[in-house]
Amino acid sequence: MLNYSTSEENYIKAIFHLQQEHENVTTNALADKLKTRPASVTDMMKKLKNKKLLHYQPYQGFRLSNEGRKVALDIIRRHRLWEYFLAEKLKFSWDEVHEVAEDLEHVSSKKLIDKLDVYLGFPRFDPHGDPIPNSLGKMESNNLVCLADLPVNKPAIVNRVINQSAEMLDLLRDKHIGIGTRLEIKKKFSYDGSLEIKLKQQAPFTISKQLAQNIFVGYGS
Amino acid sequence: MLNYSTSEENYIKAIFHLQQEHENVTTNALADKLKTRPASVTDMMKKLKNKKLLHYQPYQGFRLSNEGRKVALDIIRRHRLWEYFLAEKLKFSWDEVHEVAEDLEHVSSKKLIDKLDVYLGFPRFDPHGDPIPNSLGKMESNNLVCLADLPVNKPAIVNRVINQSAEMLDLLRDKHIGIGTRLEIKKKFSYDGSLEIKLKQQAPFTISKQLAQNIFVGYGS
């Protein structure tokens, strides 16, 4: 595996994440995600195409090549292992780890990451509930359902929170929702998609569709 | 404390180290240390002078300002804490930690470093025996004597190794000399400055003046 610049790595990672939504990623979507300009994206796409990390025809969008996907998984592995370390060992709260891991993930010594993995005991999920790829780039899928799609009255456990903006994490903290929280849906309001949910030993309350779409839950323990 | 680029930080740190030898640092010395060209050094010196991190008059060399020294100590703190972490927790051998810490030291979240410090139990010395500045930038001096200046037959303990080139560390490993090694000098050869030293339960052997000058020892426990 070659070595890539911080900038290149950020582009690769962002494309990987956008590809979870749409097979084909567009210039504007990527510019948006990275808070940069479409022209900059086009420049970088040419470069990454040259390095055979993605497939790209002008005006047609792009998607990662096999090699690009490997690189992306390696970056994600680094990111999530550091997140786990920060939360588990340094006692950062789970909503603070993302930002710091954004910097640490670019330190790319393979030996460092593999030793960190050993030290942490090969954790399978990061503090947000996202799976951590192993040193071969494999990660478990965790069979989750979007909270917005969970049937009424079916108990479930929060396993993953996708959009990690500070504002959203603030809201979650206020509602006492975190990874591991047991809850069930009591009622769905089709008018605006909002949900009435209930946590153990608490009165039910309502959350927006927007929030529910960013929370993923599993069944059973 | 403002934020500085990786490049700026490397210059600041290198100047700090060179100042241990000579109050005033020259362009060539710094270029040499950083494996860059004198012209690049001059460019950066102008920049750092503008940022008030050092005193510099063209052709007159340079030295860190108070602010520059503070920044340098902060970088050194980060570097040495990571070195300690790598050796102590991740089980890197003490001669591997420097290189990895060179990258980690530039991740500059104050919160991260202070939490790391807590987690490690406020270590006072890194795996090379160098003191770690605390969060206020203070570090203990450790009252050491250069092995080359140690009197004959006086038992001492290796506390610090200065020049950490791979070649030198290789030599040290071969001779079983490390931080904490107890030894004494049996004989000094004034012809070339070489020393006959003895370790516990081992036959005496000879080391060069060059090597002895890079090893520092303390007395007592």
Added chain:
DNA sequence: AATTTTTTTTAGCTTTGTCTAAAATTAATT
């Protein structure tokens, strides 16, 4: 003191990654 050598600085060029403004292409609408 004058000349040579060494050191340092300046001037100008390169690469990486960004930007704006304009041109080209594709998509949407009338």
Added chain:
DNA sequence: AATTAATTTTAGACAAAGCTAAAAAAAATT
């Protein structure tokens, strides 16, 4: 189908950090 709108790309500029080659200053020699 033709026109308008949106998206994407190109062209050209800029800042950071490096380089080489030449000029300037300081130090060392004769």
